[in-house]
Amino acid sequence: MTFSTFWRLAATAALATIAFTAHAKYNGEDRGKPVMPAQSNAQWAAECGSCHLAFPPGLLPAASWKKVMTGLDKHFDTDASLSPADNQAITDYLVKHASNRWTANTAPIKITDGEWFKTKHRASEIDPAVWKRASVKSPSNCIACHRAADKGEFDDDTVRIPK
Ligand code: HEC
Numbered sequence: 308m309t310f311s312t313f314w315r316l317a318a319t320a321a322l323a324t325i326a327f328t329a330h331a332k333y334n335g336e337d338r339g340k341p342v343m344p345a346q347s348n349a350q351w352a353a354e355c356g357s358c359h360l361a362f363p364p365g366l367l368p369a370a371s372w373k374k375v376m377t378g379l380d381k382h383f384d385t386d387a388s389l390s391p392a393d394n395q396a397i398t399d400y401l402v403k404h405a406s407n408r409w410t411a412n413t414a415p416i417k418i419t420d421g422e423w424f425k426t427k428h429r430a431s432e433i434d435p436a437v438w439k440r441a442s443v444k445s446p447s448n449c450i451a452c453h454r455a456a457d458k459g460e461f462d463d464d465t466v467r468i469p470k
């Protein structure tokens with residue numbers, strides 16, 4: 308091996324390490340970018356937005372959405388089942404726009420169980436007592452704090468923790 312080949316190999320290895328580290332952000336459980344696709348879907352907005360915020364597809368990986376959509380008859384203690392045609396159309400939409408940065412082999416059915424969520428809302432950022440406020444109720448209630456969550460906006464410009 309010549310001297311320059313050695314350094315080329317060393318540089319390639321270093322770059323591969325950087326690329327791997329970047330992908331391993333939040334242990335690979337990262338939300339997609341964007342979290343909300345430009346094109347909406349009327350069935351998804353109506354059906355998945357009737358009990359809670361219609362959670363943007365990019366918040367979970369495709370495997371999670373498949374699990375959610377095959378378990379709608381027992382959806383968090385409620386029955387949210389749909390006709391097979393509606394289920395298929397909504398599943399297609401969610402899977403197509405699922406997180407494109409989730410590299411871990413995991414598929415939680417709760418957004419709030421994902422590593423990116425836990426990191427962004429860790430106790431040093433948000434006092435755990437906040438989650439129990441009547442105005443917040445639950446970590447799933449994104450829109451209590453993220454006032455533009457229905458538009459897929461979660462950045463600090465639009466966040467305000469209610470009293
Ligand atoms: C009949 C009411 C109802 C409908 C309709 C409904 N859900 Fe839910 N969903 C719930 C309840 C209740 C929870 C639990 C909320 C909590 O823990 O605070 C939930 C939670 C969730 C969560 C987990 C949120 C978290 O805590 O991270 C996801 C994801 C979800 N729903 C997706 C969907 C999708 C996709 C649809 C449309 C196919 C849908 N839901 C339709 C009632 C509903």
Ligand code: HEC
Pocket residue numbers: 338366418419427428432433437438443445446447448449450451452453461462463466468
């Ligand atoms: C009790 C209030 C509260 C609730 C409820 C809440 N969040 Fe947050 N969230 C925050 C705060 C505060 C931040 C930190 C904002 C910042 O400075 O980046 C944050 C950060 C985020 C970020 C990172 C934004 C960025 O630009 O880096 C995302 C994405 C996010 N939240 C999504 C969600 C989702 C999805 C839900 C519901 C499943 C949710 N949040 C529920 C308060 C909340």
